[in-house]
Amino acid sequence: MRLTINARLQWVLNLLIVSLSLMASAAIVLLVFWFERTLFYNHLHSDLLDQVRAHASLQQPLVLPMTDTTYYKVPSGQQALLPPRFRDYPEGGHEVLLGDGAYNLFVHYQDGWEHVLVQDQSEFERYELLVFSGMTVGVLGVWALGFWLSRRLSRQILQPVSQLAKEVSRLRQQSGARLHGVYPDDEVGLLARAFEEYADRVQELLTREQQFSANASHELRTPMMVIRGALDMLRETGSGSVPEQRQLARMESALDDMQRQVSLFLQLSRSPEDAVRHDNLIPLNRLAASTREQWAALAERRGLTLTLAGEAEPSRPVPAILAGAVLNNLLRNALDHTFKGGVELRLGPDWMEVCDTGEGIAPEMLARIHERGVSGGDGFGLGMSIVKRVCDHQGWTLSLASNSPAGTRVRVTF
Numbered sequence: 584m585r586l587t588i589n590a591r592l593q594w595v596l597n598l599l600i601v602s603l604s605l606m607a608s609a610a611i612v613l614l615v616f617w618f619e620r621t622l623f624y625n626h627l628h629s630d631l632l633d634q635v636r637a638h639a640s641l642q643q644p645l646v647l648p649m650t651d652t653t654y655y656k657v658p659s660g661q662q663a664l665l666p667p668r669f670r671d672y673p674e675g676g677h678e679v680l681l682g683d684g685a686y687n688l689f690v691h692y693q694d695g696w697e698h699v700l701v702q703d704q705s706e707f708e709r710y711e712l713l714v715f716s717g718m719t720v721g722v723l724g725v726w727a728l729g730f731w732l733s734r735r736l737s738r739q740i741l742q743p744v745s746q747l748a749k750e751v752s753r754l755r756q757q758s759g760a761r762l763h764g765v766y767p768d769d770e771v772g773l774l775a776r777a778f779e780e781y782a783d784r785v786q787e788l789l790t791r792e793q794q795f796s797a798n799a800s801h802e803l804r805t806p807m808m809v810i811r812g813a814l815d816m817l818r819e820t821g822s823g824s825v826p827e828q829r830q831l832a833r834m835e836s837a838l839d840d841m842q843r844q845v846s847l848f849l850q851l852s853r854s855p856e857d858a859v860r861h862d863n864l865i866p867l868n869r870l871a872a873s874t875r876e877q878w879a880a881l882a883e884r885r886g887l888t889l890t891l892a893g894e895a896e897p898s899r900p901v902p903a904i905l906a907g908a909v910l911n912n913l914l915r916n917a918l919d920h921t922f923k924g925g926v927e928l929r930l931g932p933d934w935m936e937v938c939d940t941g942e943g944i945a946p947e948m949l950a951r952i953h954e955r956g957v958s959g960g961d962g963f964g965l966g967m968s969i970v971k972r973v974c975d976h977q978g979w980t981l982s983l984a985s986n987s988p989a990g991t992r993v994r995v996t997f
Contacts, residue, residue: 588744592737600729604722611718615711623702624676627652627689631700635693655699659692669699680708743771751778803845810838837877840907862905867898867997871930874910882918888925889918899933901997905977909970913937913993916967921990933997940990944983970995 634654638645644664645656657664662671668681672690679686685708691698743766750762762779766772814835821827875891882889910928917926917939924940974981980996 589737589741592741593733596733596736597726597730600733601726604725604729608718608722612715615714620676623687623704624689627676627687627700627702631689631691631698634700635691635698652700652702655697655701657697657699659695659697662697665697665699669701672699678704747771747775747778750775799845804842807838807842807845811835814838833877833880840877840911862902864900865903865906867901867906867935868894868896868930870901870903870906871910871928871935874907874914875928878911878914878918882926885918886923887918887921889914889928890925891928891930893930896930896932898930899997902977905973906997909973909979909995910935910937912967912970913995917941917991917993924990934994936992936994938986938990938992940986943985943989943991 630652631654634647634656638647638654638656641656644658644661645654647654647656655665655669668679668686669688672688674690674692677688677690679688684703684705687702687704689700747762747766762775766775814831818828818831821831871891872894875889879889914926914928914937917937921939921941926937926939929936929938971981973979974995977997980994982994982996984992984994986992
């Protein structure tokens with residue numbers, strides 16, 4: 584799961600606060616233990632030595648209660664004279680924790696005698712427990728405050744970035760939109776200005792493309808009108824034979840298709856969403872059969888076969904001009920790059936496939952063949968770019984693969 588920058592900054596701040604609070608808590612605990620171990624034990628050791636010197640001449644067991652301490656002097660072999668809880672401890676300081684209290688114990692052996700000084704630490708242990716409990720509550724409070732503070736700080740720090748992200752998203756969705764936010768004179772402001780300049784360049788390029796498409800469409804209409812007038816004249820002055828009428832019909836059909844495609848590409852450059860609404864639906868098998876008939880003569884002149892498989896199966900309706908543009912470009916590329924053998928157009932319920940036995944495409948070029956201007960041979964530069972653009976706009980799937988034993992296989996799934 585990918586986290587946003589805001590969430591990652593919150594996590595970093597929270598981890599920093601938790602780590603620092605845990606380190607501070609550990610330092611306090613170690614300080615308390617050091618204080619207890621060093622100060623109390625040194626104090627007990629000093630008091631015990633004072634008691635040993637004060638009662639060195641006493642040659643009988645002694646129990647001397649004081650304010651919060653008790654001094655025991657017993658022969659080394661008579662541990663029974665000590666309370667059970669303080670027996671059998673080696674020389675040095677010890678902490679004795681029992682259910683009814685806590686004690687610091689210091690033991691010293693000298694001249695056959697065992698000297699024991701016991702200090703009641705029950706009250707100190709209670710205070711120590713309160714300190715640790717309060718520290719735990721404090722750490723939890725610091726964590727809660729740190730969580731709130733990290734959210735607030737991350738929002739304030741990243742507010743310009745979040746605003747810029749929203750505006751850039753709006754730029755992507757609305758053509759010609761501008762950035763309206765006020766950004767500081769720092770890296771975010773520099774990024775905002777760069778985005779705005781880039782958006783201006785894209786809009787300028789789009790405007791140029793639309794103007795070029797409009798001019799090209801306008802300029803192409805004139806020669807197409809001349810061609811249509813010449814066809815009408817040939818139809819009136821010709822011999823009227825069946826072969827001649829057949830050729831004139833094919834020329835007129837190709838001219839009609841050219842006019843529709845010019846209008847379609849002009850519509851795509853202006854408003855791609857309206858292009859589909861101006862297109863007619865036609866069964867895929869009918870479109871494939873008519874397109875195959877248009878290219879059959881060129882294939883025959885080049886000594887190639889152009890076959891159609893699967894036309895008898897029921898097929899889904901497709902936009903006539905859009906799907907026709909895709910199929911025409913695929914067949915043109917296949918025929919231009921096939922020098923022996925032939926091209927086969929295969930149909931399925933919701934797909935069509937163009938397979939050729941030509942020179943094929945190098946494996947390293949298959950991934951880039953859709954890019955504009957990239958060619959797998961002497962062509963494929965613009966044709967495949969147009970095919971890819973139409974397929975992306977319509978949500979169709981375009982895939983290329985090597986054909987066996989030679990050639991290329993291109994499939995479009997509708």
